[in-house]
Amino acid sequence: MARSKLFALARTLTLAASVGAPSLAAAADLLPPPPPPPFAPPIEVGGGWYLRGDVGASIYDKTTYSSTYDYTGYADANRSYGNGLGGGGFAGVGVGYQFTPFLRGDVTGEYRYSTGLRGSEYYRGPDYDDGLGSYGNNKSTGHFDSAVVLANAYFDLGTWYGVTPFIGGGAGVAFNHVSGYGTNSTFTSPSYAYDYGHPSYGEGDDCYCQPSYAYKPVYDAHGNPVYQSQSYSKFYKSNTGTSFAWALHAGLAYNVTDAFKVELAYRYLNLGSVKTGTGSELCCSTALPAVKVKDIEAHDIKIGVRYLLGGLVAAPLPPLLPDYQPAPGPIVRKY
Structure with missing residues (x-):
């Protein structure tokens, strides 16, 4: 009687293991995917x-x-x-x-x-x-x-x-x-006054005096010398x-x-x-x-x-990961 109960317990555990193992594998497949790689440094x-x-x-x-x-x-x-x-x-x-x-x-x-x-x-x-x-x-x-x-x-x-x-x-x-x-x-x-005291040349209206070159400055009635200015201009090309x-x-x-x-x-x-x-x-x-x-x-x-x-500027984003599709679990047979 005890022996028959032991065999029954063993069969129960074997059946539970065969049914639970696929469920655990499927649960493992449903874990979140790994994080994407970090973004590339800015350019x-x-x-x-x-x-x-x-x-x-x-x-x-x-x-x-x-x-x-x-x-x-x-x-x-x-x-x-x-x-x-x-x-x-x-x-x-x-x-x-x-x-x-x-x-x-x-x-x-x-x-x-x-x-x-x-x-x-x-x-x-x-x-x-x-x-x-x-x-x-x-x-x-x-x-x-x-x-x-x-x-x-x-x-x-x-x-x-x-x-x-x-x-x-x-x-x-x-x-x-x-x-x-x-x-x-x-x-x-x-200014200078010329000395016209030299003898005249010519006759009549054609008579003129030859000035001397021992000239002296001209003074006005108040004894101030008289000056005169001469101006001229120069121009240069660009x-x-x-x-x-x-x-x-x-x-x-x-x-x-x-x-x-x-x-x-x-x-x-x-x-x-x-x-x-x-x-x-x-x-x-x-x-x-x-x-x-x-x-x-x-x-x-x-x-x-x-x-x-x-x-x-930010580097271009990495390509998106493909949609996750969990792998199908093993076929479970019901006894």
């Missing part, structure tokens, strides 16, 4: 490239005119000059690259204009009879403008509260242009010349956003020199040598903007 577009634009105002140092200017041959001690280049403005654009967080460079092109060239010379001439001196002056005017191309490098010195101080330098070429240049000159000296240019920069940049920055900067810019074309006088046909304007130096205050072209 950078544009790198460190940026665009820039600048506008500003300029003040020029006193320029130097070459010796072919209307200076006379008198000693420098008897001459004084008042040469200058009027203030002006400029505007430019450029493209650059941010190499590291502290180093960047760009190439810029700009157009500059000035209120004009101004030159003056006052000189004391020789003394004449009775110790009366002479004097003269030359006044020149002209137009000046320039196109400048520079390659620049900057060092950003760190950022505090969105403000980045920087320094830099640049070198390039200036296409300087001068036009409408001319000089008005005046020479003032005592000309454009190239010259080496270089610059020094210092300023502050403000981060409006990560990609958009505004700059306030000072720049020293040396534009080299420029010559006029040849000149002429109204009274003469002889060509006059060109006038050279040297040491053209500008002090610029400018406002600039920079826009960084580079940025991060």
Whole structure:
């Protein structure tokens, strides 16, 4: 009797195992699928490239005119000059690259204009009879403008509260242009009375006196010497010349956003020199040598903007996993 009960229990356990095993396998197949792989890192577009634009105002140092200017041959001690280049403005654009967080460079092109060239010379001439001196002056005017191309490098010195101080330098070429240049000159000296006390020549109405050349200045009724002035003008052709240019920069940049920055900067810019074309006088046909304007130096205050072209964008999503279909379980036979 006990033996029969043992066989019955064994058959029951075997039947339960055969029925439960497929259910456990199916339950295992219903577990959630593994998580998808992580997204790819963002892709950078544009790198460190940026665009820039600048506008500003300029003040020029006193320029130097070459010796072919209307200076006379008198000693420098008897001459004084008042040469200058009027203030002006400029505007430019450029493209650059941010190499590291502290180093960047760009190439810029700009157009500059000035209120004009101004030159003056006052000189004391020789003394004449009775110790009366002479004097003269030359006044020149002209137009000046320039196109400048520079390659620049900057060092950003760190950022505090969105403000980045920087320094830099640049070198390039200036296409300087001068036009409408001319000089008005005046020479003032005592008037002279000729001595007609020499014997007369000819007869009747044809009689005239031969003046002597030992002349003396003319004095008015009050004993003051009488002076007279002679004026003449010179005109020069327009000309454009190239010259080496270089610059020094210092300023502050403000981060409006990560990609958009505004700059306030000072720049020293040396534009080299420029010559006029040849000149002429109204009274003469002889060509006059060109006038050279040297040491053209500008002090610029400018406002600039920079826009960084580079940025991060999300990588494309990975392909979706196929719909999960659990594997069919084993066939269960019922007894």
